[in-house]
Amino acid sequence: MTLPPDLPPQSEVQGNIINGLHSSYFDGDTPVPRTVTLMVDAPARVLEIGLPGSDLAGVRWPLDEIRKLEDIAGRDGAILRWMGDPLARLHLADLAVLHHMPKLTRRAPPKGRARLAAWALAAVVGVGIQIGVLVPLLADRLATFVPPAGERALGEATFGQIRQALAGTGLPPLPTCEDELGLAALETMLEGLGVPRGSDDAIKVFVLDHEMVNAFALPGGYVVFFRGMIDAALSPNEIAAVMAHEAGHVANRDPTRHALRSAGSIGILGLLFGDFAGGAAVLFLTEKLISANYAQGAEAGADEFAYVALEDAGVSPAALGDMFERLRAKYGDTEGVVSHFVSHPTLSSRIDRSRDAALAESEYSDILSDEEWSALKAVCDQTVLPSFDDE
DSSP states (O other): OOOOTTSOSSOEEETTEEEEEEEEEEOSSSSOOEEEEEEEETTTTEEEEEOTTOSSOOEEEEGGGEEEEOOTTOOSSEEEEETTEEEEEEEESOGGGGGGOTTTTSOOOOTTHHHHHHHHHHHHHHHHHIIIIIHHHHHHHHHTTSOHHHHHHHHHHHHHHHHHHHHOTTSOOOOEEOOHHHHHHHHHHHHHTTOOOSSTTSOEEEEESOOOOOEEEETTTEEEEEHHHHHHOSSHHHHHHHHHHHHHHHHTTHHHHHHHHHHHHHHHHHHHHTOOSOHHHHHHHHHHHHHOOOOHHHHHHHHHHHHHHHHHTTOOTHHHHHHHHHHHHHHOTTSHHHHHHOSSSOHHHHHHHHHHHSOTTOOOOOSSOHHHHHHHHTGGGSEEOOOGGGO
């Protein structure tokens, strides 16, 4: 390579500037190298690349952002690149200047990290909007179009999944409690609460032989109590209060909305995390439906429904608050039925409102007789594994 006559063949140090370096520069746009002059401005911490005989301005590379590349072509000298320009290359003929570049061999940070972070944040926000806003809105709309037969089929299938999940893999489904006198007491309670009976769309109540202190509603009018819920109650009015609350959810179609929301959210998360088979989704949906933490409006609406039903049945609405308070003191805020009812509004405010709903001038009594209450407490003395086809 022939050097321009005005450039010395080696570097000459003049104060803080090294000039006269002769090298080739590829700008990344054209495959033709340019013979350039180089100056290292130590105080400014930059490498100035001049383009002799060109009308273009020179290029300035910060010294801390220059990296040395492996010369796969086997050429003499060194090949440099600047982190700010992924395509440009500088073929350095004089290696004396390299000691001015302190980070030649340091790994460069990923380019576009801020942009990548912004896209990641946008993706998270997008998923959050889908799960927190779009899916609930769509679920609420779809719930109004689901026919009663469809809701019943969804509730039936979900109830079967819950029974199997609670029993464990490879075991028979969790048995239901089938003592005739106990079930008759439940029917008496439903009639006393004014819950419509005698039709295909009527609420169907099941008691599962499990120690969990809980009760919940499923799509299609399925209301499920656990044996532990009945064992924990001190009076039939406490069970009636929970029954009325769940009947309120059924009347407002909250379980269907909740199931659609959960299924939609789980579907999105399943796509993101690769659960295409849906096994984890089914288990998570089961847990979601058992816990059934509805939104604030749904819980408040079910409470108001329960207050009216209990008042009409001659049962104090305060029974709901009394039960919550006692179970919270015994099990804490995250166990069993308290977890089921602990969603917004706060449990304390709901206890207070249930007591405020009790009218001082009203005369209240138990919804069941002592004999009926004893029968209900013993409803799990007989258990079977029924088939829905036999019911």
